[in-house]
Amino acid sequence: GIQVEQSPPDLILQEGANSTLRCNFSDSVNNLQWFHQNPWGQLINLFYIPSGTKQNGRLSATTVATERYSLLYISSSQTTDSGVYFCADSAQLNTDKLIFGTGTRLQVFP
Amino acid sequence: KAGVTQTPRYLIKTRGQQVTLSCSPISGHRSVSWYQQTPGQGLQFLFEYFSETQRNKGNFPGRFSGRQFSNSRSEMNVSTLELGDSALYLCASSPDGNQPQHFGDGTRLSIL
Secondary structure (H helix, E strand, O other), X not given: OXXXXXXXXXXXXXXOOOEEEEEEEOOOOOOOEEEEEOOOOOEEEEEEOOOEEEEEOOEXXXXXXXXXXXXXXEOOOOHHHOEEEEEEEXXXXXXXXXXXXXXXXXXXXX | OOOOEEEOOEEEEOOOOOEEEEEEOOOOOOEEXXXXXEOOOEEEEEEEEEOOXXXXXXXXXXXXXXXXXXXXXXXXXXXXXXXXXXXXXXXXXXXXXXXXXXXXXXXXXXXX
């Protein structure tokens, strides 16, 4: 089945710094999504991005489906950005069965 | 619009008991999926339901079961609980496949 690899596993930043998180996929991209899990365990959908580029405030994401990877950019990081970032994709189209990566744990210090 | 609602938020059970978790999707969403999150295994897919039919099933033993009702609400049941079933159980909904999934706050299950 599809495998999802995320890097780096851990990231420590000072407030105001920028960062790039990467997700590689072993198979074709179908329903790629980025999530943020906050320290309370809530999993928030950041982007649905099977291809192309999207921006939402300080966050943006790019997926290059032909090369099977996606990038999440966080600019001017804030302490509230701390948590774990997951990317996930479904093994096939027309299904909500998501395969998650192991996540990138981000800590932002003031 | 109300988000995905999961009940209960916390649950403590003992080995051998059974448990039922509930998930109410976002209004209008017909697809409901369940995931188990543990420190060792990460986020793992359990089931996917669409229009009361199980569309996909993950690699879990038969002790894990689920269903979806005509109003799209879903329940999952775990029988003969084991210590390893301690986890955060997350439910997600979407209108259908090929669309963003939105998660509830989860049910944290502890097995003593």
